[in-house]
Amino acid sequence: MCLHCNYQELLTSVNLEATESRLRVLEVVGNNSFPMSAGDIYKTLERNSTINRVTVYRILDLLVGSGIVERLSTGGRSAYYGLAPNNFHKPHPHFYCKQCGQMDCLNPDSLTVKVESLSKTFPGRIDKVEVRLDGICKNCLKQN
Amino acid sequence: MCLHCNYQELLTSVNLEATESRLRVLEVVGNNSFPMSAGDIYKTLERNSTINRVTVYRILDLLVGSGIVERLSTGGRSAYYGLAPNNFHKPHPHFYCKQCGQMDCLNPDSLTVKVESLSKTFPGRIDKVEVRLDGICKNCLKQN
DNA sequence: ATCGAATATGCAATATTGTTGCATTAAAAA
């Protein structure tokens, strides 16, 4: 849950119309404490009122493109989405459970990555650093 | 290219029969200096002699399961495969070009991740840490 | 407020990547 965000403002701040669908998608992404897949976002939205699956994908692309949502790779087949890092929300690593697919956010300081030296000499453009731990979460460990 | 590896031995060392298909897959993975997708591995193999796409997927699963090949997530839709870290081959971060899909291996020391403190307190089981930089590679930068 | 242009959404079809079940072939063990 992002207490600092007014989603309407967040959208207009990146020159996106704050349509109902966009607000709905952004609220689901933002009000969750962990990243989730497009499919889960869609299912969550459909519980309240109808929306097209393709619209969800397109809005997610749009939000990722505008930088307010972050697309995360997983150890599985689908991408997960969460609010992108910002002033109130530092970049942080994630933990992905291979068994249940749950993704958790880890403490920003729990893992440190020093990228400065590399980015000085690397010949390409670096847009993003992703640090992900894969394994089995507490709950799934219990069940086995 | 892994100069230290005899692929036949590598397979038998993990109790896998060194069948021709497995050797072929492992050679493609091992003789490449960068990780590649299952599809690319399949295409590469088919240039020489026939092999089934499903067989490639199954062999890759097997090799990943036995720990001699590593499955890497990308900023794109498909997983990439490379030789798993071992004594001659330290774990290292990767760079993924969002435009052309090329993945490069970075110097093991170019990015440091300190995971010890976290793994002491983390309630789940951590099997793997993946560090990936996403961006645009040198070549693609030139072309635009 | 109304009209026209631009943008957003919905729907159907399709693409990409990966998986499953079962038949066939090859290899290992007896």
Place this chain on the structure above:
DNA sequence: TTTTTAATGCAACAATATTGCATATTCGAT
């Protein structure tokens, strides 16, 4: 050599994501 086990091939399927085009909504100008 025969029997048993394991590997591969083939076809169908599944999950995830994307595209093209039709429809609906919103915005801006009048």
